[in-house]
Amino acid sequence: MPNVIRINDLQTALQALLPVTVGCGVQQAVGEVEAFQYKEEGQHMANAVLARRNEFISGRRCARMALAHIGQVSCALPQDADGLPIWPAATMGSITHSRGLCCAVAAPADKIMYLGVDLEKTNRLSVRAMERVVHPLEAATVAEDQALGSLLFSAKEAFYKAQYPVWGAQPNFKDLALQIHHDTQQLSVLKIASNLPAQLRDATHRMEFRYQFIGDYVVTLCWLEL
Numbered sequence: 001m002p003n004v005i006r007i008n009d010l011q012t013a014l015q016a017l018l019p020v021t022v023g024c025g026v027q028q029a030v031g032e033v034e035a036f037q038y039k040e041e042g043q044h045m046a047n048a049v050l051a052r053r054n055e056f057i058s059g060r061r062c063a064r065m066a067l068a069h070i071g072q073v074s075c076a077l078p079q080d081a082d083g084l085p086i087w088p089a090a091t092m093g094s095i096t097h098s099r100g101l102c103c104a105v106a107a108p109a110d111k112i113m114y115l116g117v118d119l120e121k122t123n124r125l126s127v128r129a130m131e132r133v134v135h136p137l138e139a140a141t142v143a144e145d146q147a148l149g150s151l152l153f154s155a156k157e158a159f160y161k162a163q164y165p166v167w168g169a170q171p172n173f174k175d176l177a178l179q180i181h182h183d184t185q186q187l188s189v190l191k192i193a194s195n196l197p198a199q200l201r202d203a204t205h206r207m208e209f210r211y212q213f214i215g216d217y218v219v220t221l222c223w224l225e226l
């Protein structure tokens, strides 16, 4: 499927899955050399390969599209020391890219507390990686299904991105067990590791998890409304 179709499908999927308070943007990174829209965003990219540089630029463009949806004027989104985008005051967001396809979500910080997005190919997860990602409580549902394994991988990455700006926690994939609800394209939390902070565990049980398969990609979202 050409990516132009995926861009439209991904945009439509995100809009359908997200609460109205969250904006989103979708883009395909270009193949030729692109300029940074804001020079302060590109300072750590001097030695990056072209694909990574363009993915970064495209991700930032998606982030500004998402921010525009929530009324934020265009501005630089530099990177902090941990590699997180620095969002404008009173906003928050998340960025993902996979093979040049990029998307971002953004929300007012007084409406949403945690927000994570992740995009993954569904046909690339090795058997070894599946073993690392799938929790024993998830094993019967996933069996050897690579697409379902990729869905769990992606949802856990979205969760990681959502919690990191608040907690800086670095959970393992098996610290979280999720149940897939195919009929509603939701996931629910079966278990969260007891070594994580109690407040994070409590918030995790209240988070919304959503997903959609689009061609050979899966997009996942995780958020908590205030």
Ligand SMILES: CC(C)(COP(=O)(O)OP(=O)(O)OC[C@H]1O[C@@H](n2cnc3c(N)ncnc32)[C@H](O)[C@@H]1OP(=O)(O)O)[C@@H](O)C(=O)NCCC(=O)NCCS
Pocket (backbone or CB within 6 Å): 055, 056, 059, 082, 083, 084, 085, 094, 095, 096, 097, 098, 117, 118, 119, 156, 157, 159, 160, 161, 162, 164, 165, 170, 171, 172, 173, 174, 175, 176
């Ligand atoms: C940080 C991480 C989640 C990024 O995911 P990825 O699939 O490799 O890459 P994506 O393209 O989806 O996301 C990259 C973007 O995430 C953002 N990001 C980077 N580090 C981040 C962090 N610690 N927290 C939140 N967002 C982060 C950035 O915006 C980055 O894009 P940019 O550099 O162009 O700005 C991943 O590399 C990682 O370290 N995972 C840890 C293991 C894990 O997920 N465990 C799950 C436990 S339940």
